[in-house]
Amino acid sequence: MQHYKTELKDEAATHALGRCLARQLVPGLVIYLHGDLGAGKTALTRAILHAAGVTSHIKSPTYTLAEPYSIILDGRETVVMHFDLYRMASPDEFLEAGFRDAFTVSTICIVEWPEKGEGILPTPDLELFLTVEGAGRQVELRALSDKGSACLKHLHFAPNL
Ligand SMILES: Nc1ncnc2c1ncn2[C@@H]1O[C@H](COP(=O)(O)OP(=O)(O)OP(=O)(O)O)[C@@H](O)[C@H]1O
Numbered sequence: 001m002q003h004y005k006t007e008l009k010d011e012a013a014t015h016a017l018g019r020c021l022a023r024q025l026v027p028g029l030v031i032y033l034h035g036d037l038g039a040g041k042t043a044l045t046r047a048i049l050h051a052a053g054v055t056s057h058i059k060s061p062t063y064t065l066a067e068p069y070s071i072i073l074d075g076r077e078t079v080v081m082h083f084d085l086y087r088m089a090s091p092d093e094f095l096e097a098g099f100r101d102a103f104t105v106s107t108i109c110i111v112e113w114p115e116k117g118e119g120i121l122p123t124p125d126l127e128l129f130l131t132v133e134g135a136g137r138q139v140e141l142r143a144l145s146d147k148g149s150a151c152l153k154h155l156h157f158a159p160n161l
């Protein structure tokens, strides 16, 4: 499957990547965002959601574990779930809240700290690894399904051009 690594020299580049990813959203797409505290997972998620048309404030779901958003995708209302599992105490917390049911063929899921949900989360379509590099960030994008590969193939993200 496809694999792609690039530099995000400043926050504007993160926003640009978010805009590119927003254009590749399809129903049921699952994206995992890996990276240390402050690596830019929420910043990227905000950029994706804003570019997808969300006008409300996008808070970090640190304590709620998940926040739902509604976007219009190809004329259809589509739910995007933004997860942050950093503070998840146990898998039961996730399962009892019914969050496993969010992973459907139609709902788009973006997950920060997916490693905290190992064993209860499905395999993603796309996995992004954000790392701090100097004053900027580096991002590695990996596709783990045909859907994810299609997303990367059409991403057309070239921040340095
Ligand atoms: N490409 C970039 N270069 C430099 N700074 C960036 C870049 N992208 C985002 N940032 C900044 O990095 C910080 C990232 O914070 P953010 O809350 O997105 O991190 P996070 O990965 O979600 O952390 P947490 O694990 O705590 O949820 C923000 O202050 C943002 O402005």
Ligand SMILES: [Mg+2]
Binding pocket: 041, 042, 043, 060, 084, 112
């Ligand atoms: Mg965050």
